[in-house]
Amino acid sequence: MNAACDLAARDAVYDVIARRRDVRAEFDGRPLDDAVLARVLGAAHRAPSVGMSQPWDFVVVRDAATRAAFAAHVAEQRAAFAATLPPERRTRFEPIRIEGVRESSVGIVVTHSQQRGGPHVLGRHTVADAGLFSTVLAVQNLWLAATAEGLGVGWVSFYEEPFLRDLLAIPADVRPIAWLCLGSVTHLQDVPDLERHGWRGRRPLTEAVHLGRWGVRAGQEVHDA
Amino acid sequence: MNAACDLAARDAVYDVIARRRDVRAEFDGRPLDDAVLARVLGAAHRAPSVGMSQPWDFVVVRDAATRAAFAAHVAEQRAAFAATLPPERRTRFEPIRIEGVRESSVGIVVTHSQQRGGPHVLGRHTVADAGLFSTVLAVQNLWLAATAEGLGVGWVSFYEEPFLRDLLAIPADVRPIAWLCLGSVTHLQDVPDLERHGWRGRRPLTEAVHLGRWGVRAGQEVHDA
Numbered sequence: 001m002n003a004a005c006d007l008a009a010r011d012a013v014y015d016v017i018a019r020r021r022d023v024r025a026e027f028d029g030r031p032l033d034d035a036v037l038a039r040v041l042g043a044a045h046r047a048p049s050v051g052m053s054q055p056w057d058f059v060v061v062r063d064a065a066t067r068a069a070f071a072a073h074v075a076e077q078r079a080a081f082a083a084t085l086p087p088e089r090r091t092r093f094e095p096i097r098i099e100g101v102r103e104s105s106v107g108i109v110v111t112h113s114q115q116r117g118g119p120h121v122l123g124r125h126t127v128a129d130a131g132l133f134s135t136v137l138a139v140q141n142l143w144l145a146a147t148a149e150g151l152g153v154g155w156v157s158f159y160e161e162p163f164l165r166d167l168l169a170i171p172a173d174v175r176p177i178a179w180l181c182l183g184s185v186t187h188l189q190d191v192p193d194l195e196r197h198g199w200r201g202r203r204p205l206t207e208a209v210h211l212g213r214w215g216v217r218a219g220q221e222v223h224d225a
Numbered sequence: 226m227n228a229a230c231d232l233a234a235r236d237a238v239y240d241v242i243a244r245r246r247d248v249r250a251e252f253d254g255r256p257l258d259d260a261v262l263a264r265v266l267g268a269a270h271r272a273p274s275v276g277m278s279q280p281w282d283f284v285v286v287r288d289a290a291t292r293a294a295f296a297a298h299v300a301e302q303r304a305a306f307a308a309t310l311p312p313e314r315r316t317r318f319e320p321i322r323i324e325g326v327r328e329s330s331v332g333i334v335v336t337h338s339q340q341r342g343g344p345h346v347l348g349r350h351t352v353a354d355a356g357l358f359s360t361v362l363a364v365q366n367l368w369l370a371a372t373a374e375g376l377g378v379g380w381v382s383f384y385e386e387p388f389l390r391d392l393l394a395i396p397a398d399v400r401p402i403a404w405l406c407l408g409s410v411t412h413l414q415d416v417p418d419l420e421r422h423g424w425r426g427r428r429p430l431t432e433a434v435h436l437g438r439w440g441v442r443a444g445q446e447v448h449d450a
Contacts, residue, residue: 006375009237013373014268016238017366022273038430043239045430047365048247050382052417052425059435066437081350089345098348111439120314122424123323123382125306129357130382133402136358140272140365141242148238150231157275157348157355169439177358192277199347200277205263205270210284212291214336214394 016148021188023104023152023181024097030184032105036149040182041108043145049134050124053117056135059168061107070159070167070179071101077158096197099156105183109168110139112175132177139178152185241373246413248329248377248406249322255409257330261374265407266333268370274359275349278342281360284393286332294392295384295404296326302383321422324381330408334393335364337400357402364403377410 041058049055061067078098082090101107112135117124124130143153156179164176194200211221266283274280286292303323307315326332337360342349349355368378381404389401419425436446 008233009240010373012234012237013241013369014264015234017268017271017370020271020273039239041434042430043242045433046242046245048245048368048380050380052419052427054428054433057433057435057439059437059439061437063437077351081347084350085345093347096347117425120310122306122318122321122419125309125383126302126385127382127402129402132354133361133364136361137365137368139358140362141369143273143362144238144366144369145242148235155273155275157352158350160351171439174439177352177354194277194347200342202277203279205267208270208279208282209266210282212284212286212288214282214284214396214399 016144019188020143020147021152021192023154023185023188024100024193026152026185026187026189027100027103027105027181027183028186029103030105032151032183036151037106040142040145040149040151044138044142047134047138047141049137050130051117051122053121053124053131053134055113055116055131056138057111057113057174059109059111059170061109061168064102066167067102067107070107070164071099073160073163074099074101074156074158077160081158092197092199096193096199098158100154100181101156101179104152104154104181108142108180108182109164109176110135110178110180111170112177113173115173135177139180142180146182147188151183152188154181155179156181241369244413245368245372246377246417248379248410248413249325249418251377251410251412251414252325252328252330252406252408253411254328255330257376257408261376262331265367265370265374265376269335269363269367272359272363272366274362275355276342276347278346278349278356278359280338280341280356281363282336282338282399284334284336284395286334286393289327291392292327292332295332295389296324298385298388299324299326299381299383302385306383317422317424321418321424323383325379325406326381326404329377329379329406333367333405333407334389334401335360335403335405336395337402338398340398360402364405367405371407372413376408377413379406380404381406
């Protein structure tokens with residue numbers, strides 16, 4: 001590739017990172033092409049994993065009754081969360097959609113198996129969660145690939161893990177870590193839902209970056225003479 | 226954009242997902258431009274997060290003495306892991322590099338704070354780890370942005386968390402989840418290190434995909450009459 005192409009390719013990656021949204025209300029339910037779904041799952045499957053353990057699995061859920069059962073469970077969990085909120089926050093929460101389980105084209109349940117990779121997973125000796133982290137990395141690959149395909153993804157976390165395990169006959173030693181609503185969308189919002197609804201804004205990058213050690217910000221570094 | 230441009234942009238995203246590698250041996254130590262580092266950290270900071278909590282922080286480590294201390298700790302952990310391996314696996318492990326802490330341009334320690342976002346984090350009511358997952362999603366954004374910049378990233382997990390916390394003065398309620406070696410590389414390998422060294426190969430995507438419920442593979446779906 002020439003330099004201009006390299007630059008365009010780089011910008012395309014930043015663009016998809018910037019345009020990606022956590023979608024709830026914008027799914028239009030149009031069916032998903034099998035080839036597109038395979039590409040998106042293939043991207044997830046190319047994630048890095050500790051010791052090459054690839055501890056993830058993907059359960060593709062199209063069935064309307066299964067989705068309705070999950071959506072009803074999510075509605076219960078939403079009500080339970082709302083009940084914990086002080087009145088002002090509860091009022092803010094009220095109009096915020098938290099899922100598009102039935103409206104999306106398909107559900108992708110991402111699971112994690114700590115058994116995958118055998119007893120000696122290289123790199124998981126000191127940090128047991130390193131396996132779990134690998135599975136989460138796969139989610140972000142999926143999310144960005146879907147965005148590049150013009151699709152939307154919404155991660156639903158308002159559920160009890162045992163409920164979802166039972167619903168999809170997931171073995172006891174496998175953990176469901178996400179229900180991802182995936183599908184065709186009318187559009188992606190420019191501003192994230194929670195910011196638009198005044199739930200919570202974004203913090204500036206400078207607050208998240210420390211130089212050399214925790215708490216040292218730009219301009220405060222100590223340099224040797 | 227026209228359709229050809231859209232397609233090129235989509236392919237650029239898949240390309241960077243495919244070319245991304247977990248780098249150990251290929252760092253050449255050339256200094257990193259501040260503007261590039263800011264773009265890569267900015268990409269991480271654009272990750273989705275549960276309830277817009279943005280629970281991550283990034284500690285940028287350039288200091289040689291700090292990096293040497295961390296590398297020495299990692300070497301100890303490597304020896305401890307090697308000691309747990311049966312002889313055949315130990316021989317396979319021997320030539321595999323596990324870090325480029327001193328050779329990379331910079332270290333980025335990614336941390337997670339469960340306190341960020343206050344007492345009512347939307348979407349973390351049922352799944353406590355949803356916050357931790359957000360921080361991991363930020364790592365994958367960083368990884369892909371760095372790859373798009375022509376840089377390499379290597380996630381080092383051979384460390385005890387308390388050691389790294391002490392080394393960088395990270396508060397007790399903040400968890401370091403990754404030391405990422407980031408920097409200029411001579412090249413990216415076509416085949417992942419662990420596969421080239423015969424440690425472990427990749428499983429096919431079809432083994433990771435289940436249709437409708439756990440254990441149902443393509444061709445085995447039950448359709449209603």
